[in-house]
Amino acid sequence: MAQILVSKAQHIRIAPLGAQHAPLYRALMLHAYQVAADAFTSTPQERAAEPLSWWVARIADPQGLSHVFGAFLDDELLGTVTLEFSAKPKTRHKAHLIGMFVAQAARGSGAGRALMQAAMRLAGDRPGVRVVTLTVTDGNTPAIALYESFGFQRFGLEPMAIATPQGFKAKVHMWCEMPLARAIGGAA
Ligand SMILES: CC(C)(COP(=O)(O)OP(=O)(O)OC[C@H]1O[C@@H](n2cnc3c(N)ncnc32)[C@H](O)[C@@H]1OP(=O)(O)O)[C@@H](O)C(=O)NCCC(=O)NCCS
Numbered sequence: 001m002a003q004i005l006v007s008k009a010q011h012i013r014i015a016p017l018g019a020q021h022a023p024l025y026r027a028l029m030l031h032a033y034q035v036a037a038d039a040f041t042s043t044p045q046e047r048a049a050e051p052l053s054w055w056v057a058r059i060a061d062p063q064g065l066s067h068v069f070g071a072f073l074d075d076e077l078l079g080t081v082t083l084e085f086s087a088k089p090k091t092r093h094k095a096h097l098i099g100m101f102v103a104q105a106a107r108g109s110g111a112g113r114a115l116m117q118a119a120m121r122l123a124g125d126r127p128g129v130r131v132v133t134l135t136v137t138d139g140n141t142p143a144i145a146l147y148e149s150f151g152f153q154r155f156g157l158e159p160m161a162i163a164t165p166q167g168f169k170a171k172v173h174m175w176c177e178m179p180l181a182r183a184i185g186g187a188a
Pocket of ligand 1: 101109
């Protein structure tokens, strides 16, 4: 896979992804499952076997429940995050955040924070959404720090959540309550 290079001085743009981005999104996520294997529950092999229509369904969900944002440098997709809503009456007050990834060369330049801002703003704008949840592999300090800076709190630890070559790892479960009126921006 081509190496992704970025200068921190260059401007990164955050935009919602659409069906036309499916090949780019697929390539970035297959890269993510490879290089940040412990951060995800899927393997590159599993996801590589999915047809392009699976990726299109995630980023252009006809029901409007799945929303994917991309971090772009020009036309290059360097990062992404997904927010999933629920249609069920008893759970539609909750959104779930998945698939957060920023390519190594772009890290530390604010792309992760900008992606979180976009996702949290979308959650805050959706009528009735009061809670955002996520899970993160125990020990993933950069991701946990990022989520905590947006107000996420731990509410549980699932032992032996994923099998890795180094053994089982736990998943931290986090939640963030969305106040009815709130400025969303994290700590920065
Ligand atoms: C977690 C991740 C998305 C952060 O992306 P990023 O673009 O580097 O993040 P940013 O530059 O926007 O930094 C935002 C905040 O994240 C936290 N953070 C980022 N890198 C960090 C590090 N190395 N150590 C500690 N905290 C870190 C900080 O709170 C930082 O805020 P600050 O700059 O005000 O201190 C990125 O490291 C990544 O893709 N990791 C691999 C995949 C992954 O773990 N995904 C999460 C799945 S749950």
